[in-house]
Amino acid sequence: MLKFEDVISGCAKNDNKSKEMVYKSFYGYLIAVILRYTNNKTEAEELVNDTFxxxxxxxxxxxxxxxxxxxERSFKAWTAKIASRTAIDFLRSRRSFLSIDDIDEHSQPITHINVITDLNVKDILKLLDDLPELHRLIFNLYEIEGFSHQEISKLINIPESSSRVYLVRAKQKLRELYAKTLISNYETN
Known part of the structure; x- marks a missing residue:
């Protein structure tokens, strides 16, 4: 059995079997990364191929x-970063982002939810899919990928303050969607 280092070396030497092994091993993971940015399966598949x-x-x-x-873990993180940036570049090319410098992030109302529920990963991803595209993008970059607001502002070419406001709005929208899900689940039980 080949060691992972040998597979990477094979890819660097343009060996098709090594490339195929990497493709098959990481396709599912990278499609999951990209689906956090776009909820269109066809676009995600194209972006995964672009990523590879x-x-x-x-x-x-x-x-x-x-x-x-x-x-393997290091390589996985490296590929995820490439996938994230590929998705961001795609979203940036498809839409121009608007700045919202004049909105203060502290003026956004915060809804507190005091109910505990068992949401599984699919439920959470569904909530993220229901966010507007820019909100989902910034939420993913900040909360999941660990980018700072300064890095986000450079990546998608918006002011840092806009990144903060979009994050606050994304969290607010998630709270609202979460509350609706709780109410809906309560009413059906």
Missing amino acids: IKIFKSIHQFVPPKEMVTI
Whole structure:
């Protein structure tokens, strides 16, 4: 059985079997990453393929970790970053983002929900899918991918303050959607 390092080396040497192994191993993971940005399955499949093209073109830039993290885990994170940026570039090319500099993030009302429920991952992803595209994008970048507002503003070319406002709005919308889900689940039980 091949070691993962050998598969990466094979990809760097343009070996088709190695590329196929990487493609099959990481396709599901990368489609999940991209579906956090766009809820259109056809677009996501195209973006995953674009991601793999970028991965194979730049695989020689991948630097295996020196610390205790496995090479597979490090490679997975590296591919996720490429997938995220591919999705962001796609969204940026498709739509121009508006700035909302004059809105203060603290003026947004906050709804507190004191009910605890068992939401599974599918329920949470469904709530994210119901967010407006820009809200979902910024929520994913900040809360899931760990980007700062400064990094987000550079990535999608909006002011830092707009990123903060969109995040506040995304969280507010998620609270509202969550409350509706709770009420709906309560009424059906």
